[in-house]
Amino acid sequence: MPEFHAYTEPGFRRAQELLREALAQDQGYAEAWAALSDCIARMATGGWLDWRKAQGEGCEAAARAVSLDPENGTVLAAAAWTFGMLSEQLDKAVELADRALALHPNSAYVRTCCGWAYVYDGQTQTAVVQFDAARRMSPLDPRGHLTTAGLAAAHLTAGNFDFEGVR
Numbered sequence: 001m002p003e004f005h006a007y008t009e010p011g012f013r014r015a016q017e018l019l020r021e022a023l024a025q026d027q028g029y030a031e032a033w034a035a036l037s038d039c040i041a042r043m044a045t046g047g048w049l050d051w052r053k054a055q056g057e058g059c060e061a062a063a064r065a066v067s068l069d070p071e072n073g074t075v076l077a078a079a080a081w082t083f084g085m086l087s088e089q090l091d092k093a094v095e096l097a098d099r100a101l102a103l104h105p106n107s108a109y110v111r112t113c114c115g116w117a118y119v120y121d122g123q124t125q126t127a128v129v130q131f132d133a134a135r136r137m138s139p140l141d142p143r144g145h146l147t148t149a150g151l152a153a154a155h156l157t158a159g160n161f162d163f164e165g166v167r
Contacts, residue, residue: 073104
């Protein structure tokens with residue numbers, strides 16, 4: 001995970017390699033499938049992976065994670081982010097986000113991933129609620145830039161250019 005959190009191309013490539021090694025040892029490891037889907041989606045958004053390849057691999061990894069552990073909020077949230085980002089299956093992304101939040105509402109990671117799914121679906125007010133909650137839950141989160149960027153994206157998508165931003 002330190003490689004993943006570095007948020008660099010070499011970090012993501014190494015994280016992907018390590019996740020694939022973990023999955024080679026245990027194909028039933030839902031959290032590793034979810035992390036792989038997240039990693040692939042972030043590599044695609046960074047321009048470090050072919051978009052078409054990322055769509056196939058990322059969504060396949062997300063679906064596999066959900067099938068292995070459909071009651072795991074973290075897995076569902078990662079899948080919601082991946083489907084929202086990489087596919088046109090926004091209904092699926094929102095359904096996964098709703099389920100993730102019902103199961104695990106006290107996670108900044110879950111709230112942030114779900115917030116992004118809502119942004120992609122145009123549910124900007126719901127997204128703002130999720131991002132605000134995530135910021136309160138984990139004000140010093142090393143990946144807080146994802147939450148802040150999501151909050152900005154929600155306001156931008158809503159056309160709300162006059163808001164109290166992050167201080």
